[in-house]
Amino acid sequence: MSENIKSKKKLTLIPLSLMVLTSVFMFPNVPRAFLLMGYAAIPWYILAAITFLIPFAFMVGEYGAAFKKEKGGIYSWMKKIVGPKYAFITIFMWYIGWLVWIILTCNSIWIHFSTIIFGTDTTSGWSILGMNSTHTLGLLSIIFAILLTLISTKGLDKIIKITSVGGISVGFINLVAYIGAIIIFIAGKGHMDQPLNMNTLLHSPNPAYGSAVSILSFISFAILAYAGIEVVAGVVDDTENSEKTFPKGVLMGSIIIAVGYILGIFACGIFTNWQGVLSGKDINMVNVTIIMMNNMGYQLATAIGLSHTTALVFSSWIGRLVGLSMFLTYFGALISYSYSPLKQLIEGTPKELWPGKLSEIKDGLPKNAMWVQCILIVFFMLIVSLGGQGASKFFDKLVLMTNVATTLPYIFMSSVFYKFKKNTSIEKPFVIYKSHTSSLIWTILVTFTVVFANVTVIIKPALTGDIVSSIWMIAGPLIFSIISILMYARYEKIISTQKHI
Known part of the structure; x- marks a missing residue:
């Protein structure tokens, strides 16, 4: 009986x-x-899926x-393969990337809140007690960060309920965008606001992405759009x-992810002319997500025959709904x-x-550490x-410092995969890369x-x-590496002192 219950809880292919x-x-990665x-x-999303997303997911599956x-x-993982110091540098840099993301998102989430209330971003004109907009947003973001920590420390059961709301919100945005694009496409008899041809598939309309190096650099954006795949490592068993x-x-x-991104980009072209x-x-x-979805709402309203005035109102309400969905999505995240x-970071390290x-660790x-x-x-x-x-400008520098540091852990994890495969002392109950040759090729x-x-x-x-x-x-990765090395040196000194007592 217990075995049957246990088997029902196992993940099958579709889940x-x-x-x-x-x-x-x-979805915001699409606009x-x-x-x-x-x-x-589109070609870069396909390339990144083939050379990063799928093979890296298989790697972390074996690690997990x-x-x-x-x-x-x-x-x-890193400690067992290459040692604790390398492992600490890897996870510390990984954590710093998330810390900066939290700071940035606590600030930017007010744009979505503004859209819920006003139908558009009005944050540049906000003022509390005579403060300018920068100080006002700073104060609101600080209050929000404290509230966020207060909610998060209440327990995992509360967290699961809130994050599930965020997941539903993601689905809503996708439905609105794709269904709206289909209606506009049919009503327009196949017309696309952004012309589609071989030239537009190869060249960006954005002047900032006109050079070869800038175009090649977009693969970094595609890799970040696929970030998070490492979480599946925990469900292999x-x-x-x-x-x-x-x-x-x-x-x-x-x-499905790659196709979703590709179809989403095509959908954007149906109702959005880049230059216009x-x-x-x-x-x-x-x-950009709010602006494009506002535009989609207007295009959808005119496609079904509504007047210009009604279309503007409809567009505003689409903006509010998308703003609400984005707010809930980011709040859950x-x-x-x-x-x-x-x-x-805390649980895995000494x-x-x-x-x-x-x-x-209290209540899991x-x-x-969360309050610190x-x-x-x-x-x-x-x-x-x-x-x-x-x-x-200082914070802009901090963001620049984390641009590369955020993806470095992926380099650390993938570069030691071949060493992991060759280590016969590590038991490997789940194997996708069957030979050392295939392991080496995909590692490289x-x-x-x-x-x-x-x-x-x-x-x-x-x-x-x-x-x-x-x-x-x-400088970012270098500075973060030095900080983590100094922290680890302090730890080694503590351990050495304890041994001599």
């Missing part, structure tokens, strides 16, 4: 594929890709199965007939990522690395919002893809005369 899809696919490259983003009893995730089901599920989920809608100076990576990367009671959460993280977030927000233009290909993406991202600003940005992107 596993859907898990891969929901872990990776983020952002269209903003940067138009239809020319081999180290399923370890709690530390990435740290545990919970997959029914994992040897056959897991690779099929990952492959199916990956194909996206060429303005006020369009950016944060507000922020709740999840306010604890999960930190938990993996407790002596962390001063005081930072390493304590590193609550003390909150203090760090508030500190950076205060610097940026109160420090004027100089502070804003995946690692080269991410290294190549980073190199092009680094040299792109320098080629346009912005050498400072390139330097900061190189």
Whole structure:
């Protein structure tokens, strides 16, 4: 009886594929890709799926199965393969990337909140107690970050409920975008606002992506759009007939993700002319989703015969619904990522690395560390919002520093895969790469893809005369590595002292 119940809980092909899809696919990546490259983003999404997404997912699947009893995730994998110091540098850099993402999203989420209330982004005119908009948004973001931590420390059951709302919201945005595009396409008798031909598939309408290096650098964006695939490593053991089901599920989920991004970019072209809608100076990576969906609402209303005035009202309400969905999506993601990367960092590493009671886990959460993280977030927000233009430039540098550092853990994880395969002392209950030759080929290909993406991202600003940005992107990983090495040296000193007592 118990065996039957247990087998029912195992993941089958379709649920596993859907898990891969929901872990990776983020709709905002679609309008952002269209903003940067138009239809020319499509070949790069396909290339990144073949050379990174699918083979890397198989790698982390093997890691996850081999180290399923370890709690530390990435740290545990790297520690067993190449040693604890390398492992700590990897996971520390991975965590820093998420920390900066939380800070950025706590600020940008107010654009979506504004859209819910007003139908458009009005944050540039916000003021509380006579403060300017920058100070006002800073104050609101600080309050939001504290509230976020307060909710997150209440327990995993509360977190699961909130993140499930975020997942439903993602589905809503996709439905609105794709169904709206289909109606507009049919009503327009196959007309596409952005012309589709071989030239538009190869060349970006964005002047910033006109050079060969800038076009090649887009693969970095595609890789980040596929980020999160490492989470499937934890479910290999919970997959029914994992040897056959897991690779099929990952492959199916990956194909659905890639096709979803590709169809989404085509859908954007149906109702958005790049020059007419996206060429303005006020369009950016944060507000482009709202702007494009507003435009979709207007196009949909006129396609079904509504008047210009009614179409504008309809467009505004589409914007509000999308703003609400985006707010809930990011709110759910922020709740999840306010604890999960930190938990993996704290739980997987030696407790002596962390001063005081930072390493304590209460109710399954590193609550003390979460409040220290909150203090760090508030500190950076205060610097940026109160420090004027100089502070804003400082934070821009911080973002540049994490651009490359965010993808470096993928290089670390993929580059040691061949060493992992050759280590006969590590039990490997789940194997996709059957031979050392195939393991070596895919180790080289995946690692080269991410290294190549980073190199092009680094040299792109320098080629346009912005050498400072390139330097900061190189400095980021170096600085974070030095910090992690110093932290690890302190830990080694503590351990050495304990041994001599």
